[in-house]
Amino acid sequence: MSKVNLTVNGKAVAVDVEDRTLLVQLLRDHLNLTGTHVGCDTSQCGACVVHMDGRAVKSCTMLAGQADGASITTIEGIAKGDELHPMQAAFRDNHGLQCGYCTPGMIMSAIDIVQRHGGQLDEATVRHELEGNICRCTGYHNIVKAVLDAAGRMKVAQAAE
Amino acid sequence: MGVEGIGARVVRKEDKRFITGKGRYVDDIKLTGMTHAHFIRSPHAHAKVKGIDSSAALKMPGVVAVLTGKQLVDDKVGNLICGWAITSKDGSPMKMGAWPAMAPETVRFVGQAVAVVIAESKNLARDAAEAVVVDYEELPAVADMQAAIKAGAPQLHPEAPGNQVYDWVIGDEGATDAAFAKAANVVKLDVTNNRLAPNAMEPRAAIADYDAAEEHFTLYTTSQNPHVARLVLSAFYNIAPEHKLRVIAPDVGGGFGSKIFIYPEEMVALWASKKVGRPVKWTGDRTEAFLTDAHGRDHITHAEMAFDANNKIIGLKVKTYANFGAYMSLFSSSVPTYLYATLLSGQYNIPAIHAEVVGVYTNTTPVDAYRGAGRPEASYLIERLMETAARQLKVDPAELRRSNFITQFPHQTPVIMAYDTGDFNASLDAAMKAIDYAGFPARKAKAKADGKLRGIGVSCYIEACGIAPSKAVGSLGAGVGLWESAEVRVNPVGTIEILTGSHSHGQGHETTFCQLVAERLGIPISQVSIVHGDTDKVQFGMGTYGSRSAAVGLTAILKAMEKMESKAKKIAAHALEASEADIVIENGEFKVTGTDKAIALPMVALAAYTAHNLPDGMEPGLKESAFYDPTNFTFPAGTYICELEVDPGTGKTSFVNFVAADDFGRLINPMIVEGQVHGGLVQGIGQALLEHAIYDANGQPVTASFMDYAMPRADDVPSFNLSHTTTLCPGNPLGIKGCGEAGAIGASAAVINAITDAIGKNTLEMPATPDRVWRTIHAA
Numbered sequence: 001m002s003k004v005n006l007t008v009n010g011k012a013v014a015v016d017v018e019d020r021t022l023l024v025q026l027l028r029d030h031l032n033l034t035g036t037h038v039g040c041d042t043s044q045c046g047a048c049v050v051h052m053d054g055r056a057v058k059s060c061t062m063l064a065g066q067a068d069g070a071s072i073t074t075i076e077g078i079a080k081g082d083e084l085h086p087m088q089a090a091f092r093d094n095h096g097l098q099c100g101y102c103t104p105g106m107i108m109s110a111i112d113i114v115q116r117h118g119g120q121l122d123e124a125t126v127r128h129e130l131e132g133n134i135c136r137c138t139g140y141h142n143i144v145k146a147v148l149d150a151a152g153r154m155k156v157a158q159a160a161e
Numbered sequence: 162m163g164v165e166g167i168g169a170r171v172v173r174k175e176d177k178r179f180i181t182g183k184g185r186y187v188d189d190i191k192l193t194g195m196t197h198a199h200f201i202r203s204p205h206a207h208a209k210v211k212g213i214d215s216s217a218a219l220k221m222p223g224v225v226a227v228l229t230g231k232q233l234v235d236d237k238v239g240n241l242i243c244g245w246a247i248t249s250k251d252g253s254p255m256k257m258g259a260w261p262a263m264a265p266e267t268v269r270f271v272g273q274a275v276a277v278v279i280a281e282s283k284n285l286a287r288d289a290a291e292a293v294v295v296d297y298e299e300l301p302a303v304a305d306m307q308a309a310i311k312a313g314a315p316q317l318h319p320e321a322p323g324n325q326v327y328d329w330v331i332g333d334e335g336a337t338d339a340a341f342a343k344a345a346n347v348v349k350l351d352v353t354n355n356r357l358a359p360n361a362m363e364p365r366a367a368i369a370d371y372d373a374a375e376e377h378f379t380l381y382t383t384s385q386n387p388h389v390a391r392l393v394l395s396a397f398y399n400i401a402p403e404h405k406l407r408v409i410a411p412d413v414g415g416g417f418g419s420k421i422f423i424y425p426e427e428m429v430a431l432w433a434s435k436k437v438g439r440p441v442k443w444t445g446d447r448t449e450a451f452l453t454d455a456h457g458r459d460h461i462t463h464a465e466m467a468f469d470a471n472n473k474i475i476g477l478k479v480k481t482y483a484n485f486g487a488y489m490s491l492f493s494s495s496v497p498t499y500l501y502a503t504l505l506s507g508q509y510n511i512p513a514i515h516a517e518v519v520g521v522y523t524n525t526t527p528v529d530a531y532r533g534a535g536r537p538e539a540s541y542l543i544e545r546l547m548e549t550a551a552r553q554l555k556v557d558p559a560e561l562r563r564s565n566f567i568t569q570f571p572h573q574t575p576v577i578m579a580y581d582t583g584d585f586n587a588s589l590d591a592a593m594k595a596i597d598y599a600g601f602p603a604r605k606a607k608a609k610a611d612g613k614l615r616g617i618g619v620s621c622y623i624e625a626c627g628i629a630p631s632k633a634v635g636s637l638g639a640g641v642g643l644w645e646s647a648e649v650r651v652n653p654v655g656t657i658e659i660l661t662g663s664h665s666h667g668q669g670h671e672t673t674f675c676q677l678v679a680e681r682l683g684i685p686i687s688q689v690s691i692v693h694g695d696t697d698k699v700q701f702g703m704g705t706y707g708s709r710s711a712a713v714g715l716t717a718i719l720k721a722m723e724k725m726e727s728k729a730k731k732i733a734a735h736a737l738e739a740s741e742a743d744i745v746i747e748n749g750e751f752k753v754t755g756t757d758k759a760i761a762l763p764m765v766a767l768a769a770y771t772a773h774n775l776p777d778g779m780e781p782g783l784k785e786s787a788f789y790d791p792t793n794f795t796f797p798a799g800t801y802i803c804e805l806e807v808d809p810g811t812g813k814t815s816f817v818n819f820v821a822a823d824d825f826g827r828l829i830n831p832m833i834v835e836g837q838v839h840g841g842l843v844q845g846i847g848q849a850l851l852e853h854a855i856y857d858a859n860g861q862p863v864t865a866s867f868m869d870y871a872m873p874r875a876d877d878v879p880s881f882n883l884s885h886t887t888t889l890c891p892g893n894p895l896g897i898k899g900c901g902e903a904g905a906i907g908a909s910a911a912v913i914n915a916i917t918d919a920i921g922k923n924t925l926e927m928p929a930t931p932d933r934v935w936r937t938i939h940a941a
Binding site for chain 2: 018020028032033034035036037038039040041042045047074075076079084088091092093095097098099100101102104107126127130131134135136137138139140141142143144
């Protein structure tokens with residue numbers, strides 16, 4: 001057993017876990033943050049994507065211990081109270097989700113994509129960058145629309161800050 | 162249409178919980194004292210189970226129990242069933258081998274469970290499973306369908322000699338032979354419809370909770386049809402009588418057919434929870450999904466189409482071999498028969514059809530309904546045949562289709578189906594216009610100058626949905642009725658709950674079903690909630706598959722609404738001292754037409770529940786229910802056209818444009834309909850270009866993870882250009898045909914027709930990987 005100290009969605013937490021515990025297991029099983037999903041176990045589908053120190057990571061593919069000292073943001077931590085993150089709002093407004101299972105990972109990846117590319121996003125780039133997130137419902141059409149829409153909204157929000 | 166009524170692009174009510182991480186899927190649920198199950202699965206495709214030694218595992222930390230297939234038999238838990246009886250051409254019933262939930266004696270596919278470890282955590286259950294020693298005696302296995310039916314092949318089930326489940330026929334063989342005898346041209350085609358893994362993103366899961374005091378079970382499960390699950394678990398598997406079993410399907414992360422079926426894992430979880438006296442949770446991983454979720458498709462077909470001298474189709478002969486895998490899954494028998502061969506007329510006037518379907522056992526994962534279920538196989542076959550015919554007859558493929566379209570409705574095909582309505586020219590025209598079909602030769606020439614091979618492919622699909630009139634399917638062998646139920650509860654304050662037997666696992670019922678209520682009563686959808694997925698809350702219902710939830714499920718809601726409105730009008734008329742016939746419902750009020758007298762819905766509802774001043778003899782309350790049985794299948798149809806380029810140097814395909822013109826009848830929420838089409842199209846494109854569940858000759862699965870099975874990803878597929886043409890379905894009062902499966906049914910033929918057009922060779926199997934395309938281009 002090891003004690004892992006980390007910040008999750010802005011709150012400091014200390015959790016005793018088996019050494020082999022994955023970050024996604026810590027989030028889901030120990031912290032009850034069940035918005036982060038497991039879809040494949042092989043780092044392919046991206047349903048488990050969270051942000052570690054501001055970067056997208058696949059939480060099924062790293063040990064909880066590797067997140068010691070890090071700041072983790074999950075899908076539960078991106079809205080400001082009742083105000084949705086622009087990416088969440090764009091997914092809803094563009095019908096970028098159906099069953100909702102891949103959605104948290106998609107949104108967390110998409111925020112990372114927009115942050116890395118600034119406003120310089122086009123459809124081909126979004127499609128290429130989403131390669132690590134699989135959706136079986138939407139055919140990606142509306143996800144791509146949502147990410148491009150959110151990129152614009154995030155730029156506006158950033159300019160306003 | 163109001164802002165939230167029928168036809169409005171209403172943003173989904175259910176989205177808030179999904180985009181904020183508050184969805185509640187089975188694996189998100191934790192019960193007090195819950196244990197965890199890990200199944201021990203056969204690594205062999207065919208073997209005798211000589212013995213299971215769990216003594217070491219039982220001594221390991223946290224292990225609660227190790228349970229085996231033999232104990233399941235001892236406790237008289239029933240074998241898995243197949244719910245649709247098919248009769249062979251010789252009059253004999255289909256030949257079905259027994260399928261126990263855990264194999265006591267013989268395993269017949271890799272991944273079949275032989276035992277289960279129950280432990281305090283998932284990791285401890287896995288650890289202990291490693292210590293369980295299963296003594297297998299390997300038997301010869303056969304994974305290939307054609308090998309399985311040869312003399313001397315390894316035999317799977319003593320009940321099915323020659324590994325043949327059935328040899329079934331449909332249509333008029335004599336009339337078809339006569340048509341071929343006078344044909345001016347005959348077009349022949351051999352096609353393989355590749356085996357697919359459904360791969361809903363949420364792996365299957367189950368939590369079973371036995372209450373010893375009440376002798377009552379609760380099952381949380383990833384199901385598209387919780388009531389059917391309860392019925393089957395009760396009536397056939399002896400788990401518990403129906404009133405002692407509650408089945409809850411909460412948020413379910415996609416189904417595509419694969420979550421219709423009642424699988425061994427939830428049966429075992431229920432049985433085990435009683436045995437260990439604690440809740441038992443099982444959550445599959447992705448490899449378990451590949452090994453145990455029912456696969457789709459997997460046909461080998463030879464077909465011949467006869468034409469007269471005017472290029473009119475006069476006959477069609479089809480022989481199909483359908484792979485069932487190692488066992489007959491719940492609805493597997495109906496897929497290559499009544500869901501496939503009944504659609505072989507496509508959109509065309511074909512006077513004579515004869516089809517024969519041979520069902521085959523192999524040492525592979527069971528095969529059952531996957532998005533479209535039989536109809537994609539039929540549509541792919543017919544649309545590849547039409548393209549092949551156009552090339553052979555040297556006529557434009559769109560015009561060959563047009564000249565053979567059915568244009569008079571209703572139309573009785575030679576294979577059971579009676580098409581009620583449609584306008585196939587309209588959807589073909591819309592798609593040709595959208596893609597600028599006329600301009601294609603110039604674009605092809607320009608691409609050639611750039612070193613690319615450009616092709617265009619048409620696919621005119623039709624499907625039979627809304628499954629289906631109960632009497633009709635009963636006469637064809639179905640073990641269930643396929644109606645749907647609904648209940649409308651108006652609360653005393655005027656808010657409304659709709660209880661539906663349909664189940665939403667991505668389709669957006671919580672929004673579209675409310676839109677019907679908003680349309681009829683003129684109230685905001687925020688005043689309406691949809692209750693589904695819990696057998697303790699909702700009356701018996703049949704669930705969601707076959708694009709049926711709007712055509713059948715929503716019609717049931719409409720019927721219940723009509724009853725409720727009729728009673729509410731009587732109450733309103735009584736309160737307003739007016740004639741019931743003069744009451745109209747507008748903007749949430751019951752009005753006396755032509756006057757300013759009105760009473761709001763909440764006041765009518767309150768009057769119904771206070772019952773202080775109701776018409777004489779009226780019961781209190783405002784709650785009505787309905788069971789709706791459709792009068793016919795619905796027939797969504799449309800045209801998909803794909804334009805793409807092939808790089809002759811690499812064989813890689815790149816989409817240029819993909820247009821879809823669909824006729825789904827009335828649309829409730831066009832935004833959601835478009836989403837259904839997008840998703841279906843990508844599953845069809847996935848089949849055409851990427852996906853293939855492969856076994857080696859010994860029955861070892863080669864594609865059992867996302868590392869090996871090529872799922873379509875965002876950069877594999879294009880954005881789509883969608884449009885709709887509309888003929889209202891006469892079979893239901895809303896005129897709805899259904900939209901859930903169309904994309905998966907029509908897309909793959911459009912893609913393969915386009916690639917074969919581009920490369921100038923007609924023979925190309927799916928998936929058309931770059932390697933396969935390159936080899937085809939460069940084959941002698």
